Amino acid sequence: MSATAIAPRAGTSSGPRLDIDLQAVGRNTRLLADRAAGELMAVVKADGFGHGAVDVARTALAHGATRLGVTTLDEAWPLRDAGLAVPLLSWLNPVDADYGSAAARDVDVAVPSLQHLAAVAAAPGRSRVHLHLDTGLARDGADPASWGQLCRAARRAEQRGEVEVVGVMGHLACADEPGDESNALGRTRFAWGLETARAAGLRPRDRHLAATSATLNDPRAHHTMSRVGAGLVGIDPSGSTRLHPAMTLTAPVVQVRKVRAGTPVGYGHTHRTAAATHLGLLPIGYADGLPRLASGRGQVLVRGVRRPVVGRISMDQLVVDLGSRGIDQGETVTLFGPGTHGEPTVSEWAAWADTIEHEIVTGIGARVERRTRPVPHLRSLS
Known part of the structure; x- marks a missing residue:
């Protein structure tokens, strides 16, 4: 066997690159805003979701979104630093988070427990809070058994001027399967939670239960607001609606070699070539977010034709069977994209790795160069 030494072609990429299409984010936001009741x-x-928080936020706000949401307060600060002054909610923080800064910077916070409420109430300033009810995941949110006590305590804190209860929130466990009976239970529990809050004297103007899947498929879960994240970047967990994927991953071929039939490839020799062929090496691996579980199953697009990933995906590299003709060293291949040119999609990579699209798009590492395609004049997106 021999490695083919060919000078890189002019204009080819020097390393893996992730291209973000904000036009796709704009189109998705418009569709979702049209579907949402509030x-x-x-x-x-x-x-x-790995696409750049500030860029996605600005694009979404220009195409129908009116608010922003994040998990931690640390995710909220860059949005405020970027000058985004719209309502902003953070809903997953420890008891000792910096709630004083949240109040000072007009960041709403979710309250899932009496301990969180006490911490928020004790912080400087008057915090805007969204009481968070667990509607069936046994995860974040207050257990229904403690909900009434939390609502009454929140009302007392409100009367003391320590907090302002502006919202009640929940989350559905199986919204990606619209017919699942747990969704009905979640909606019922949320309705009960709202009535309990009102009975305690609270008047939350923001009431939100639906995320992407329920926004698209379950109008009964719509209240005054829907929270959408994955849908903005082209992921519909329910598979019911065609959205526009916003991420394309490419990489150059850094080495091409011609090998005989029966050549073992990669760690463990999990693959042996069935015939004489050319192997291409890409400088990207699981340290960059490509799932190792996709080894021997993944595909890439090479000169308009899909070619298989062979052998194990390594930390920094993977091998592609290029076939009998091979390609030039330095040429760029596409690992995934929107699928409009025959390239694999994020959905396919998720299936090859037995995971979900969210894990693929959020897992692309910092070594991969980012390039963002801006949104032109809004009318060109119609």
Whole structure:
């Protein structure tokens, strides 16, 4: 076997690159805003699902979203630093979080327990809070058994001027399966939670239960607002609606070699070539977010044709079977994109790795160069 030494072609990429299409984010936001019965909160947690929190936030706000949402307060500060002054909610923080800064910077916070309420009430300033009810996940949010006590305590804190209860929130466990009976239970529990809050003397103007899947498929879960994150970047967990994927991942071929039939490839020799072929090496691996579980199953687009990933995906590299003709060293191949040119999609990579699209898009590492395609004049997006 021999490695083919070919000078890189002019204009080829020097390393893996992630291209973000904000036009796609704009189109998705418009569709989701049209579906929502009330306001649309653009959830830009996890750096905008790996697409850039500030860029996604600005795009979403220009296309129908009216608010922003994040998990932690640390995710909220860059949005405020970028000059985004719209209502902003953070809903997953420890008891000892900096709630004083949240009040000072007009960041609403979720309150899932009596301990959180006490911490928020004790912080400087008067915090705007959204009481968070667990509607069936046994995860974040107050257990229904403590909900009435939390509502009454929140009302007392409100009367003392320590907090302002502006919202009640929940989350559905199986919204990606609209017919699942747990969704009906979640909606019923949320309705009960609202009545309990009102009985305690609270008047929350923001009431939100639906995320992407319920916004698209379950009008009964719509209240005054919907929280949408994955849908902004083209992911519909329910698979019911065609959205526009906003991420394309490419990488150059850094080495091409011609090998004989029966050549073992990669760690563990999990693959042996069935015939004489060319192997291409890409400088990207699981340290960059490509799932190792997709080894031997993944595909990439090479000169308009899909070619298989062979052998194990390593930390920094993977091998592609290029076939009998090979390609030039330095050429760029596409690992995934919107699928409009035959390239694999994020959905396919998720299936090859037995995971969900969210994990793929949020997992692309810092070594991969980012390039953002801005949104032109809004009328060109129609």
